[in-house]
Every structure is written in structure tokens, then in C-alpha cells.
Amino acid sequence: MNIALVGLTAREEVALGMLVGKTLPGWQCLPATDGPRAPMPAADLYVVDLAGRGMARWTDAAQGELLDSLGGAPAVLVAPAFDQTWSALDALLIQGQPLVLLHKPYGVEAMRAALQQAAARAVPAPSTTLQAKKPASPGRTSAPQARAVSRPLLPVAPAPTLPPARVLPAPMPTVAAPVLVERTLACSEFQAQMGPLSGKPLFLRRLAESLGQQHPFELRISFVNRMIFHPGEQWAASNTPAPALAQLCRDEELAFSVEIDPIDGQDARARAVRLDIPAEPLEALLWTLAHDFADPRP
Numbered sequence: 001m002n003i004a005l006v007g008l009t010a011r012e013e014v015a016l017g018m019l020v021g022k023t024l025p026g027w028q029c030l031p032a033t034d035g036p037r038a039p040m041p042a043a044d045l046y047v048v049d050l051a052g053r054g055m056a057r058w059t060d061a062a063q064g065e066l067l068d069s070l071g072g073a074p075a076v077l078v079a080p081a082f083d084q085t086w087s088a089l090d091a092l093l094i095q096g097q098p099l100v101l102l103h104k105p106y107g108v109e110a111m112r113a114a115l116q117q118a119a120a121r122a123v124p125a126p127s128t129t130l131q132a133k134k135p136a137s138p139g140r141t142s143a144p145q146a147r148a149v150s151r152p153l154l155p156v157a158p159a160p161t162l163p164p165a166r167v168l169p170a171p172m173p174t175v176a177a178p179v180l181v182e183r184t185l186a187c188s189e190f191q192a193q194m195g196p197l198s199g200k201p202l203f204l205r206r207l208a209e210s211l212g213q214q215h216p217f218e219l220r221i222s223f224v225n226r227m228i229f230h231p232g233e234q235w236a237a238s239n240t241p242a243p244a245l246a247q248l249c250r251d252e253e254l255a256f257s258v259e260i261d262p263i264d265g266q267d268a269r270a271r272a273v274r275l276d277i278p279a280e281p282l283e284a285l286l287w288t289l290a291h292d293f294a295d296p297r298p
Contacts, residue, residue, distance in 0.1 A: 001027040004043035007052025023112055045119050046075035051232045058085035074098045074118040080233040082281040104233050105269055184283035185290050187211050187231055193290055200294050203248040203255035210260050216268040220259040230268050237272040237279045249293045
């Protein structure tokens with residue numbers, strides 16, 4: 001069974017390669033390395049990190065591109081933490097194409113179960129004849145563009161487990177647009193509202209600028225108070241109380257002194273756990289910041 005890994009980080013590829021090698025005999029991982037929009041290599045099964053593929057949120061266009069690229073093959077779709085937009089796939093009428101949806105962060109057992117569920121209807125083909133038996137669709141290329149995992153295998157860091165993966169049903173002939181949740185604000189909207197010339201508090205303008213980098217980062221408000229943001233996975237963690245945030249938005253000198261440090265995605269989750277700061281949906285926190293602190297009173 002050939003598994004193509006699409007959109008995963010190098011560390012995730014290594015960890016998944018170790019998981020497959022130890023628990024699924026006869027399976028092998030073929031990481032795709034040609035960029036987020038490159039054609040997918042031919043494979044029996046796919047693991048697609050939706051954010052890494054440039055599809056962090058569901059849209060009609062993203063859905064169409066994804067299904068065209070898969071070409072009817074089974075897949076495990078890895079969605080960002082707290083994302084609900086890809087639930088729109090529940091309404092797809094898909095014949096013989098099991099899609100299993102996981103949200104980050106996922107546990108080892110959850111991923112293993114998802115792979116087995118997705119592979120339940122897959123028809124494996126020998127690697128030597130894979131291309132002949134499974135012609136590449138317009139969105140996919142031949143197997144030579146994939147490479148076998150050759151990096152030293154690293155231990156899998158423990159991760160919070162989610163409920164067991166589920167195979168997405170196909171009950172309806174049409175796709176309903178995802179329902180917008182009240183009291184949320186997308187990163188792009190927050191950045192637009194807190195632009196450099198917006199006149200909004202310096203603290204929020206600096207935050208908007210950092211979000212635009214699309215990379216995890218930490219705001220060190222004080223020795224105790226921190227804010228951790230992961231735009232790619234759409235979550236944030238903060239133990240900074242409202243009075244402190246209000247003070248930051250009133251005092252530009254204080255806001256300028258806040259240190260903003262880029263951090264690794266795995267380190268972001270580890271820091272939140274180590275500091276015992278609960279994660280929350282990023283868009284909910286951005287709505288609160290924009291609604292409650294963008295126009296501070298003297």
C-alpha cells in the first residue's frame with residue numbers, strides 16, 4: 001500500500017513514516033515535495049494536510065480542486081484545529097471514495113485508525129505497475145515524483161487525542177455552504193481592520209502584522225502572561241486577562257515593549273500545554289480583541 005503524504009511538514013512526514021513502518025506491514029509512505037499546489041503523485045491512498053495544501057478553509061473552489069487532485073482515491077484529510085468549514089464535505093455524494101477527516105492535533109492511534117478506514121475500500125497495486133494500472137488524472141503525476149521516507153525516524157511526540165476518526169457519509173446530492181459562526185473574525189478581516197493606517201491601537205496593529213506572516217508566534221506580555229498564535233492551524237492560547245489587554249491597547253509604549261517571537265508549530269502546542277494555557281479558536285479570540293479592545297477608553 002503506497003501512501004502519498006501531501007502538505008505535511010518534514011517532522012510530520014518522519015513521524016507518520018515511523019507509525020506506518022511499525023504498525024502497518026507492507027505499507028510505505030511517499031512524501032510529495034513539489035509545493036502546495038503541485039500535482040499529487042500516484043498512490044493507493046493519500047494523507048492530505050489541508051492547510052499545507054493551501055486549503056485551510058473550505059470553499060467551493062478548494063473542494064473541487066481537492067477532489068480533482070485525488071481522482072477518486074481514498075484519503076485522510078487533516079484539517080486545522082477548530083476548523084468547522086470542511087464539515088461541508090459531509091454533504092458530498094461520493095461513490096467509492098472514502099474520505100476520513102481528522103483535526104489537529106491528532107493522536108497516533110487516531111491517525112492509524114483513519115488510515116485503516118480510508119484503506120478499507122482501496123485496491124492496492126504493486127508499485128512496479130502502479131502507473132500502468134492507475135493512470136494519472138489531470139491533477140496527479142506519476143509515481144517517480146514521490147520519494148520514499150529516508151530521514152532518520154524520530155520519536156512521535158505525544159499529542160492530545162481526538163475522538164475516533166469518522167468516514168464522511170454521502171447522504172445528500174448537494175453541498176450546503178458552511179454556516180458562519182457568530183462572534184468570529186477571520187484573520188484577513190482582522191488584518192484589514194487593524195492595518196498600519198487604521199488608527200487602531202499599536203498592540204493590535206502589531207498582532208495583525210504578525211498574523212500576516214502565517215507562522216506560529218508567541219507574545220510575551222509579561223513573565224507570567226503569554227499569548228500563543230498558530231494561524232495555520234487556526235488556534236490561539238492566552239492567559240492574559242482583559243485588564244492587561246486593555247492597558248496594552250491604551251499604552252503605546254507598553255505595547256511596543258511586547259516581545260513577539262516566531263516559534264515552531266510543534267513548539268507552539270508544547271508551550272501551551274507546558275504553561276497550562278487552554279487553546280481556543282483563533283477567529284473567536286480575534287473577534288473579542290477587535291470588538292472589546294480596538295477602541296479603548298482613556
